[in-house]
Amino acid sequence: MELDIDDLTPRERSRIVKSAVTPRPIAWISTVDEEGADNLAPFSSYNYVSSSRPVVLFNSPTGDAGGLKDTARNALVTGEFAVNVVTEPHLEQMDHTSAPVPANESEFDLASVRRAECRRIDAPRVADAAVTMECTLYDSISIHDRLMVLGVVQYFHVAAEVLTDDEIDMTKLETVGRLGGPYYTVATPGTFKRRF
Numbered sequence: 001m002e003l004d005i006d007d008l009t010p011r012e013r014s015r016i017v018k019s020a021v022t023p024r025p026i027a028w029i030s031t032v033d034e035e036g037a038d039n040l041a042p043f044s045s046y047n048y049v050s051s052s053r054p055v056v057l058f059n060s061p062t063g064d065a066g067g068l069k070d071t072a073r074n075a076l077v078t079g080e081f082a083v084n085v086v087t088e089p090h091l092e093q094m095d096h097t098s099a100p101v102p103a104n105e106s107e108f109d110l111a112s113v114r115r116a117e118c119r120r121i122d123a124p125r126v127a128d129a130a131v132t133m134e135c136t137l138y139d140s141i142s143i144h145d146r147l148m149v150l151g152v153v154q155y156f157h158v159a160a161e162v163l164t165d166d167e168i169d170m171t172k173l174e175t176v177g178r179l180g181g182p183y184y185t186v187a188t189p190g191t192f193k194r195r196f
């Protein structure tokens, strides 16, 4: 199939991009609003930008009529968010937290996710996450109908179970990724290893 972008509907373009850019990592993002109501939701339009001075990004629709999603709004208003890494035991709970619920209803409670306090920010984190990165807002950039939110990582929490000799061991970290359509995948390192 050969497809010129100009011949495709927005939905068709979106389907192809979301199937081609796979598997995508999932940021399970916890935030808090000005009133202290916490929020938790998954974002797979997510990655890191720099690593030695780590900056991560996620993006969300600007939602002209309905406004921003709670996560993006809270990150902008409070200047803080935490990225929790999703591993296989949390797959169903993570999916549950994508349900559209009113801003004053917590997805932590909805999906029975245990909270813990962060060290450097007021947002809660997922207590049982294998890795959490506490972030402060770096910047936000509008791109077409999306808002890209960038955060500077200020603090890492890493569970002992995923460590070998004090480093994260990818054979112990069963990261969940998102595929096209309704599908997820779980990372298991292959036998072929990077050579260069």
Ligand SMILES: Cc1cc2nc3c(=O)[nH]c(=O)nc-3n(C[C@H](O)[C@H](O)[C@H](O)COP(=O)(O)O)c2cc1C
Residues within 6 Å of the ligand: 026, 039, 040, 041, 042, 043, 044, 045, 046, 059, 060, 061, 069, 070, 071, 072, 094, 095, 097, 098, 099, 100, 101, 178
């Ligand atoms: C695996 C997964 C990945 C998602 N990725 C995104 C994303 O990158 N951007 C986005 O706007 N919504 C994404 N969503 C949908 C949001 O999680 C959903 O709209 C959620 O209700 C937003 O919650 P909030 O309003 O509390 O922020 C994703 C959902 C799932 C299940």
